[in-house]
Amino acid sequence: MENILEIKNLKVQYNTDEAVVYAVNGLSLELAKGEILGLVGETGAGKTTTALSIMNLLPDAVAEVTGGEIIYNGKNVFGMSKSELRDLRGSEVSMIFQDPMTSLNPVMTVNDQIEEVLKIHNPQMTKAERDKRVADILSLVGIAPERGKSFPHQFSGGMKQRVVIAMALVAEPSLLLADEPTTALDVTIQAQILTLMKELEEKLGTSMIFITHDLGIVAEFCQSVAVIYGGEIIERGTVEQVFACTDNHPYTSSLFQCIPDLETDEARLKPIPGFVLDPRTVPKGCPFADRCEHCTERCRTEKPAVQYVEEGHFIKCHLFEGRRHDV
Amino acid sequence: MSEQMKASAKSDRVSRLKSTSKGRFRIFWKRYSRNKLAMAGLVVFMIILIASFAAPLIVDYSAAIKQKISNKFIQPGSSADHFLGTDQFGRDMMARVLYGGRISLGAGLATVAIAFLGGIVLGGVSGYFGGTVDTVIMRVCDMLMAIPGTMLAMAIVAALGAGLDKLMISLSIVLMPAQARMVRAAIMNLRNAEFIEAARTYGTKNARIIFKHLLPNIMGPLIVSTFMSLGTVILCIASMGYLGIGIQAPTPEWGSIISENQSNIRYYAYLGYVPGIFIMLSVLSLNFIGDGLRDALDPKMKN
Numbered sequence: 001m002e003n004i005l006e007i008k009n010l011k012v013q014y015n016t017d018e019a020v021v022y023a024v025n026g027l028s029l030e031l032a033k034g035e036i037l038g039l040v041g042e043t044g045a046g047k048t049t050t051a052l053s054i055m056n057l058l059p060d061a062v063a064e065v066t067g068g069e070i071i072y073n074g075k076n077v078f079g080m081s082k083s084e085l086r087d088l089r090g091s092e093v094s095m096i097f098q099d100p101m102t103s104l105n106p107v108m109t110v111n112d113q114i115e116e117v118l119k120i121h122n123p124q125m126t127k128a129e130r131d132k133r134v135a136d137i138l139s140l141v142g143i144a145p146e147r148g149k150s151f152p153h154q155f156s157g158g159m160k161q162r163v164v165i166a167m168a169l170v171a172e173p174s175l176l177l178a179d180e181p182t183t184a185l186d187v188t189i190q191a192q193i194l195t196l197m198k199e200l201e202e203k204l205g206t207s208m209i210f211i212t213h214d215l216g217i218v219a220e221f222c223q224s225v226a227v228i229y230g231g232e233i234i235e236r237g238t239v240e241q242v243f244a245c246t247d248n249h250p251y252t253s254s255l256f257q258c259i260p261d262l263e264t265d266e267a268r269l270k271p272i273p274g275f276v277l278d279p280r281t282v283p284k285g286c287p288f289a290d291r292c293e294h295c296t297e298r299c300r301t302e303k304p305a306v307q308y309v310e311e312g313h314f315i316k317c318h319l320f321e322g323r324r325h326d327v
Numbered sequence: 328m329s330e331q332m333k334a335s336a337k338s339d340r341v342s343r344l345k346s347t348s349k350g351r352f353r354i355f356w357k358r359y360s361r362n363k364l365a366m367a368g369l370v371v372f373m374i375i376l377i378a379s380f381a382a383p384l385i386v387d388y389s390a391a392i393k394q395k396i397s398n399k400f401i402q403p404g405s406s407a408d409h410f411l412g413t414d415q416f417g418r419d420m421m422a423r424v425l426y427g428g429r430i431s432l433g434a435g436l437a438t439v440a441i442a443f444l445g446g447i448v449l450g451g452v453s454g455y456f457g458g459t460v461d462t463v464i465m466r467v468c469d470m471l472m473a474i475p476g477t478m479l480a481m482a483i484v485a486a487l488g489a490g491l492d493k494l495m496i497s498l499s500i501v502l503m504p505a506q507a508r509m510v511r512a513a514i515m516n517l518r519n520a521e522f523i524e525a526a527r528t529y530g531t532k533n534a535r536i537i538f539k540h541l542l543p544n545i546m547g548p549l550i551v552s553t554f555m556s557l558g559t560v561i562l563c564i565a566s567m568g569y570l571g572i573g574i575q576a577p578t579p580e581w582g583s584i585i586s587e588n589q590s591n592i593r594y595y596a597y598l599g600y601v602p603g604i605f606i607m608l609s610v611l612s613l614n615f616i617g618d619g620l621r622d623a624l625d626p627k628m629k630n
Contacts, residue, residue, distance in 0.1 A: 055528055061457070090529030102521040107543040116539075117529045167529065 004175055004207050005031040005054065010068035012049050012058065012231075019280045023049040025231040025287075026068070031175070036201060036208045038218035038239070040255070041228035042276050047211045050228070051177045054209075055089050056080065072175070091121040094168040098180040100160035104152040111148035114138070114167050121171045133170060140203075141166045141196060158189035162196065169200060176201075176208045182217065194221055215259060219243055224312075227252050230277040230287025237313030249315045250292045286317065294319055358623040365619020368612035375609050379428030391422035392577045403597050411601050414584075415591055420601050427579035428605060431568075434495050435561040441499035443553050446506025451537045453507070454514030465511070468504035476501045477563060484572050494573050498560055509552055513545040547624035554617040558610040565606055581606050 012024040024046040031037055041047050052058050054070055056077045070077040072088065080088065097103040105113060114134045118125055125133070135145035141162040152160055161181060168176060178197070182190040198221060201208060210222055218225050218239065225242050227235040227249065235242065235249040242248065248256070257270040274291035283289065289299040298318055307320040360366055378385065398417035401409045411420040453464040471479065483497035517523065518541065526540050542549075561581075567573035568582025576587065581602045588598035 057524075057527055086530040086532070088530070089527070095525070095528040097521050097525055099521060103525045105522045105526070105540050105544070107546075108540070116526075116531070120530050120532075120535075164525070167525075171529070 002033050003030050004033045004073060005029075006071040007050070007054070008069050008071070010050070010053060010070060011066045012046075012053055013064050013066055014062050015064055016062060021279045022282050023063075023231055023279060024053070025282055027228070027232050028068075029226060029233055029236070031207055031209065033174075034205055034207055035224060036210060036222045038222035038225040039209055039211045039228060040213060040215060040218055040225060042213060044276050044279060045228045046231035047228055048179055049231075051095065051179055051209065051211060053077075054175075054177060055093055055095065056085055057089070087121070090117055090173070091171040092173055093175045093177065094171065094173040095177040095179060096161075096164055096168050096181045099184045100157055100164050101184065103164055104160055106152055109149055109151055110138075110143075110155070110163050114148070114163070114170050117167055117170050137166045137170045138163075140169075140200070142192075157185055158192060161185060161189070161193055165193070165197065165200070169204065169206070172204060172206075174207060176206050177211070178208060179211045180213075181210075182214075183212070190217075197221075215255060227255070230283070231279070232287065232316065234288065234316045235314070237310070241310060241313040245309070245313070247309070247320075249288075249317050250294055250319070251288045254291075355623050359619050362619040362622060364615045365622075368615030368619065371608055372612040372616060375428060375605065375612075376432055379425055379432055382422070382425040382429060385425060386419060386422040388422070388426060390419040391426045391579050392418065394418060400591070400595055402595075403601065412595075412597055414588055414598060420584075420598075423579040423584055424581070424602050424605055427581045427584055427602065428609075430491065430574060430578065431561055431564055431581045431606075432609065434491060434564055435557055438495045438498045438502065438560050438564075439553055439557045441495065442502035442506050442556070443549075445499065445503045446510050447542060447549075449503065450507035450510025451514055451542065454511035455518055455533065455537050455541065457515075461511070464507065468507055471500065471504045472508075477566060480563065480567065481570070481572060484567070489572060489575060491574060494564065494567060498563055501563075502556055502560065506552070506556075510545065510549065513548065514541050517541055517544055548621070551617050551621040551624065554613060554620055558613040558617075561606065561610055561613075 007027060007029040010024050010027045011022075014021040014023055027046065027050060029037075029050075039047050039050070049058070049063075053065065054072070054077065056070075058065070065078060072093065075084075077085075077088070104110075108116075111131075111134055114137060115130050118130045118133060122130075134148060138145045138148055143159060143162055143166070147155075147159075152163070155163065161184075165181070181197070182193050185193060194217065197208075200206070210218070212218060222239055224236070224238045226233045227242075229251050235252050237245075242252065251272075254270070254272045258272065260266075260269060272291055277283065277287050277290070283300075285298070285300045285302050286292070286295075286304050289295045292299065296318065302318070304316045304318045305321075306314045306316055308314045309320060382388075395417035398409070398413050399415050401413040401417075403410065403412040403420070405412075409419050409421070411424065413419055414423070449464050449468075453461040474482075480494075480497045480501045483500060484493055487493040487497065514537070523536060523540060526536050531540070564573060564580070565582030565585070568580045568584075569586040571583070571586060574580040574583050576583065584602040585592075585599055588595075592599040
C-alpha cells in the first residue's frame with residue numbers, strides 16, 4: 001500500500017541552558033494510507049516530539065532537527081515554505097492534544113473555534129456554508145449544534161474532547177495525530193471517545209497515529225503498533241503480530257508484564273527495573289541495555305539493527321539476529 | 328408523559344441554553360452593579376461626561392471666553408445667570424468648566440485610547456515573538472520609563488510645540504511603555520498555552536494568534552489598567568495646563584482654569600475649588616470604576 005508518511009532516521013534534540021536533551025535518535029517510521037498506528041512508549045520516549053516534527057511545529061527557540069527527513073505525501077516537511085506548511089497544518093495533518101481542558105481557547109465560543117479552522121483553510125466558503133459544516137461536525141461528534149454558542153468552560157471534559165476532535169476533523173485531514181487523546185479522561189468517557197474516533201475514521205478514511213501508553217487501547221483500537229524507546233522505534237508490527245507473538249523485544253515483553261492478568265492470581269505486577277533512559281545521553285549501544293535482563297556486552301557497545309521476524313514485523317534487538325523466519 | 332409535555336420540556340431546555348450563551352454581558356453587569364462604590368463612580372462620571380459633551384445645550388461657548396469685566400468675581404450661587412460664579416474677566420465658570428471638561432475628558436480618553444492600541448501592538452509583538460524584537464522594544468520602553476512621566480511629556484511638548492494634538496501624542500508616549508510591558512507579560516504567560524499550540528497546528532498565522540486568540544484572553548485586566556490610567560492622564564493634562572504648556576488661553580481646560588486664576592484664589596477660593604472638584608470627582612470615580620471592572624472581570628470570582 002502507498003505510504004502517506006515516511007519518517008527517515010529523524011534526529012531531534014532540545015538545546016536547553018542546562019544540557020542538550022536528545023529526544024529523538026534516528027527514528028524511522030512508515031505509515032500507510034488509512035492505517036491506524038499506535039505509538040506506544042513511556043513518558044519522555046519522544047512520542048510528542050515525533051508528532052510535532054511531523055507538522056514542523058517544534059519550538060524553534062530550543063528544538064533542533066539534527067538529521068533525517070519526514071516525507072509527507074512525497075514532500076519533505078522540513079523543506080516546505082511557510083504557506084505550504086500552513087496548508088499542511090489543519091487541512092492535511094491535524095492534531096488532537098492530550099488535555100482538552102487547556103487546548104480550547106477559553107474566550108471563544110465553540111462554534112467560533114471550529115469555524116476558524118474553516119476560515120483559514122477554505123477562505124472561499126461563505127458564512128452560511130461554514131455554519132452548516134460546523135453544525136454537521138458537531139452533531140457528528142455527538143454534540144447538539146445549539147450548544148456551539150457556549151464557551152468551553154460550560155462543557156464537561158468529555159464534551160470538550162469531542163469539540164477538540166471536531167476541530168481536528170472539520171477540514172477533513174488525511175492524517176490525524178492523536179496525542180494521548182484519552183489520558184485526561186475517565187474510563188467511561190475514554191470508551192465513548194474511542195468509539196467515536198473509530199466511527200469517524202471508518203467514515204472519513206483518515207490515517208491516524210495514536211500516541212498512548214495504554215496497551216489495552218492499542219489492542220482494541222489500532223491496526224498496527226510501534227513501540228518507541230529512547231527516541232527510536234524498537235518494535236513495529238501489526239497488532240496481531242506484536243500481541244500474539246510470545247517472542248517480543250525485551251522492552252515490549254516487560255510492558256506486557258506490567259498489565260495485570262485477571263486469570264492468574266498474582267499479588268504484584270512485575271515493574272521494569274531501572275529508570276527511563278536519561279535523555280541527555282545517547283547510548284552507544286541499545287537504549288534499553290541498562291534495564292534489559294538479557295543484556296550482553298555487545299548490547300552496550302553496538303547498536304542493534306532492524307531484524308524482521310515476520311513480514312511487516314521488526315524488532316531492533318541483537319537477540320533476534322538471524323532469527324528471521326521465512327518471509 | 329404526553330407528547331406535548333415532552334416538547335415543552337425540550338423547548339425549555341433550548342431556551343435556557345440560549346440565555347447562558349448570550350448572557351455574558353448580563354453576568355458582567357450583574358457582578359459590576361453589586362459593587363455600590365463602582366456604581367456611584369459610574370453615575371458621577373457619566374453625569375460629568377454627558378454634561379461636558381452636551382455643554383452647548385446648557386450654556387453658550389461665548390460665555391466661556393467672552394470677557395465682561397463688570398461681571399467679575401460673582402460668588403457661586405449668588406446669581407441665577409452664573410450658577411458657579413465668574414472669574415476675574417467675568418467669564419462664566421460653569422461654561423468654562425463644562426467646555427473645559429470636553430478637552431480634559433476628551434483628550435484624556437483619546438490619549439488613553441492611543442496608548443492602549445500602541446501598547447497592545449508593541450507588547451503583543453514583543454511578548455509573542457520574544458528574542459531580538461522583544462529586546463529592542465523593551466529596551467526602548469525601559470529608556471522611556473526611566474524618565475519621570477510629566478517631565479518626559481513636557482520635553483516632548485517642548486520639542487513638538489504646544490497644542491492639544493501634540494499634548495495627546497506626548498502623553499500617550501509616556502503611557503505606552505507601561506501598557507506595553509503589561510501586555511507583554513500577560514502574553515508571555517499565555518503564549519505556550521496548549522490552545523495556542525493547537526491554533527498553530529491548524530495553520531493559524533501569527534498575527535491572527537496574537538489578535539484573535541491571545542488578546543481577548545487578557546482583555547479583562549487590560550481594560551481595568553487602562554481605566555485606572557485615565558485618571559492619571561486627566562491629572563497630567565490638568566497639570567500641564569496649569570504649567571501653561573498644554574492648552575493655550577483662552578480655551579478653557581480644567582488645569583488651565585486653576586492656573587489662570589491662581590493669583591486670585593487666595594481671595595476667591597471658589598475659583599480653585601470649582602474646577603478642582605470636577606477634576607477630583609472624575610479621577611475618583613474613574614478609580615472606583617476601574618476597581619469595579621477588575622472585580623467584575625476577574626474570572627476567579629466567577630460563580
